[in-house]
Amino acid sequence: MAASTNTTPSIVDTNSSEEATAKAIQKRYEGLVTVRNKAIKGKGAWYWSHLEPLLVHNNETGLPKAVKLRCFLCDAVFSASNPSRTASEHLKRGTCPNFNSAAKPISSVSPETGSGAGAIVVVSSPPSSSVHRRKRSSSPPPPPPPVMQQYGADPLRAVSGLLQPQQQQQHLMLSGGKDDLGALAMLEDSVKKLKSPKTSPGVVLHKTQVDSAIDYLADWVYESCGSVSFSSLEHPKFRAFLTQVGLPPVFPREFVGSRLDSKFEEVKSESEARIRDAMFFQMASDGWKIKDYESDQKLVNLTVNLPNGTSLYRRAVFVNGSVPSNYAEDVLWETISGICGNLVQNCVGIVADKFKSKALRNLENQNHWMVNLSCQYQGFNSLIKDFTKEFPLFRTVAENCIKLANFVNYNSRIRNSFHKFQMQEYGHTWLLRVFPMREFEDFNFEPVYVMIEDTLSSVRALQLVLLDESFKMVSMEDRNAIEIGEMIRDVRFWNDLEAVHGLVKLVKDMAKEIETEKPLVGQCLLLWNELRTKVKDWCSKFNIAEGAIEKLIERRFRKNYHPAWAASYILDPLYLIRDTSGKYLPPFKHLTPEQEKDVDRLITRLVSRDEAHIVLMELMKWRTEGLDPVYAQAVQMKERDPITGKMRIVNPQSSRLVWETYLTEFKSLGRVAVRLIFLHATCCGFKCSWSLWKWICSHGHYKTSLDKVQKLIFVAAHSKLERRDFSSDEDKDAEFFTFANGEDDVLNDVLVDSSSV
Template structure:
């Protein structure tokens, strides 16, 4: 294990470089401490195979970065996320020298099934006829090739390329008996046993099968385990059948306890963390179910782990009740050391509860979710900007008319297949209330209408649609709408603005910005909205007012302070980050 370099006292080194060197040394010492604890049995299992190393600048010989080295294959990885490195390199089999099951205190995994002899082939007639031909011309054989086919090891064959003539003596009886036995097995494969596996190999295979089943949960049903073909396959490779009870019982419990232990170890090793929660608003208008509030923990290295879920009953949750649940989650994570929790992030519905907790525990910085703020901005536009309401109502009228009028629907599907090479109806949102995240169904409807602009114009010019327009005023209104340039310009404007905001929200979820990056995010949004208004010739006043109103609802003084004080904004290589400003467990 590399030794730590002390901070240099060279006066030529700038204060910035000195701070970076101290940060690298601190990160290295932290990883060494974690590995030491893990070796003593107080940390994650993968530290037995990973070793922190200190990378130095070849010119100055000063520490510049911390890396993780695999002790098994000498591969080097980034040290920003040891758990992910262990999963990708060890658990998924990337490391060629890792042979133990990726769980602590487990035995060496047996050989894979593929390394065992293959079961007899089902192509009886072809192989049988080949073997019969071999019996007839047994006096002339290519020794090595035929030996591999029927299993002869020391049967008196000559080297490859030479002819073999059997003597007919006693020494040939063993070989003939083996050949006869092979022919019998090929003719009746049902009587031949499958490959025999020992207990360790069976347990390992079933463990891998259960891992796959859990990973694809939802796409593979329990009933598939009882399918006759699947059971026949398991029997053919020498495995017992896997029952529903086994997958949903002890195996699932063990997976839960392992995941829980790993999460608790990661939280325990963190110097500080941030609690994230969402789901406070009732979705009863759509699903009729009670609220499910999910709590997660954002760790300093940029990762997040799930903590728990709480049922709060139907209807609205009071601010005081939410405050109690939040603080119970904090104490449940860190016990009496509550100062390790540097803050709580939640959706906008619990702003008062966040403010009350921040007043009581002044070291905490409790802020609202940035993703939720951007999503809410789309809802603000739909409520306060007339352009949004007009476009959404017109598209709803158009989509319902095309989907419900049988003759128009047939024409639409015909022309859509001709133009776009696929058919189908226009997507219509089933709900437009606040519980629908980022108005995804409305966005899908606008996208469909915009992509089918040429198709819709062909439908309106179709003779069947002209006949309907002569009798139906709604058809005439839709026809005029489709042929209006104003309608398409307004639709493109609304779609572009929604796409802009949704794209920035998705970037926030992916990049996980720090608290100090909130101000630049909103400044970037304001600039892009201004460009959008100029492009579509839309007055800036009302749009800027809506954006500014949402910005002030989300603003927290810690944004400005972190923007000035956070060194990672000026040091790209800084790895130990302030927790992000949004929760990962957003429904």
């Protein structure tokens, strides 16, 4: 960790509190934009069609300083602390000069009485729930039928005006009640069409506009990859929408026929051209360790990583059951051969998530130029399994959580008391989720983690249960209640619970960051050093001996370690350290003696025997002379990411480009460096919708169907990788609903509090 601290110059923050405030304001702005986008699609408040979130920046620092709302109709700007109140005061109360001429929500339109004596207005009772209010306010009210406009809303006068407009008739009752008004309007419309067949045309689009719109629609369906079902294209409401905007109806068969074939060939041709343009590439393979416990089916994704930082999807492989090592080896080599033919040396390595497989090691031993790595995201997740299996504290906490949850959930008196205090403290009730102990025996800690979170989120309600009269009554009848009561009162129980939860969250957060950031191989040593530091702090906080936990971390580190970690760390100019003489030198002092030997062994393996002594001499020169300070500083230059607020390398490709354009005297070492520096340390990539290919896995004998799904996955993955969008639609929806809380409370408490800054 010292290496990363000393080697990378950064922009000095003048005030850390300003940075935290700016980050909170940025999050609030993004949350408001998300809510507005949902509302525009008909899933939120009506007023978002007139209001737009604005992010105001500080002129001196460039950091966000406030979030505002701008009215589309009059360009007025307001505070964004309460959008609902702004809408009520500015729009509904007539403050906005242009709102009266705009389309209003149905809730803001008062029913009008019919002209003339005896006119009757049918007014429904207002809905009692906010859900109904949102539905009614999502679109303006349809105009009444022309006959009702003339005679009011009275069914009798409407019928009289339609059938015998020149005569006055006595009041009649429509046999169908109020619902007959819709049929009456349809009848009048039919009569008008017969009397005036030449009606004004609706929306008319040119053929090029129609073709372009259908192409965009097809791309959206393809890139959703199962999230949008093909059958939904035939939904009546969707058909009505197409008609409303002037488009012809579309059919699923049109989208999975020649149109899909053409799109696939276009994307495949572009992808292959990019691969041919690159001098070499890395193969990434994920999905070998992913398992569906119901069907034991897997979708293995194979991706190509290029030196310029882009990734291209190659193929998907459907597998059932346990996969032997030699099968994985065959799939990987077959894919590599299919990409580069006889020029297999263009593939300089593989990163995959199958640690126990011998495939990676065998391929590396057979091809000396290859560097085959284990996925670091999977490595950190496997560390949690190690804790579950060998750290006794995890078993103790799991057993206590199961015992507590069963007692609360299955005793009706305790459950009722628990719900009473939940409602009092949190405003809603829930059961404590509980899972059988066999989940823990399978070293699957995720269910236990869920139980721990449930228990910690209910701590106040559980403590109040002990003071309730119902618990005292149960304690007189059930000795188990006494034991549970003592456990809830025990400070050590809660300390252990928080300790296990904190350790798992620590590792999960780092794994999530690895999945998001997708670090390169040179960063692996720093990641594990960061983990050691955080775990040491965790041990100190919860007064836990470091020995046992450090032993588990070191064992997992050795399982994942590859000499390329150390070699890339030494050769990447990003990690050079400035010494007292002003030189920027590689950080050999942060390697162990064994890791220094690994650097020599790996570099000599990656060159021919004739170059071995030459590359070692160049390595010694690199160790003593390093890089010109100006170029080193240019490589290590950072800037603040405007979205996340984190410091980022300005040009991640600089490390490789320096070796190719400036350090030309290192001919042999330079060829090794440019191949090592760009290697990815994770294989996390495109996430496919399970619902679509699950059916294909169970009906794999339909070759045509499988071929269509393969093409669909290829097109969707290509688009997502192009946009660097690695999340699924389900993840995005879950994130949205995490921030959305009803119509007005659009962000969580932390963000709402920050809006007042």
